[in-house]
Amino acid sequence: MLNLISILVGLVALFWGLIAFTPLLGWMYWFVLPVAIVGLAIGALSSRNGGRNLNLVVLCVGIVRLVIGHGLL
Numbered sequence: 001m002l003n004l005i006s007i008l009v010g011l012v013a014l015f016w017g018l019i020a021f022t023p024l025l026g027w028m029y030w031f032v033l034p035v036a037i038v039g040l041a042i043g044a045l046s047s048r049n050g051g052r053n054l055n056l057v058v059l060c061v062g063i064v065r066l067v068i069g070h071g072l073l
Contacts, residue, residue: 006051009039
């Protein structure tokens with residue numbers, strides 16, 4: 001059950017992350033990353049790895065995007 005919740009949270013973060021990936025919307029990752037961290041925490045409590053891995057990917061892409069855009073772009 002926790003894995004399913006983690007996957008749902010990860011899909012929400014992924015959806016907003018895809019929107020934030022467009023140029024000049026990189027600042028939105030400041031809102032996406034906390035959602036992905038919550039999903040990662042829920043996924044860590046689960047016995048399965050799918051939700052945790054999804055949130056890790058969203059988190060890594062978001063961090064790289066913020067580093068490339070210097071936190072703003």
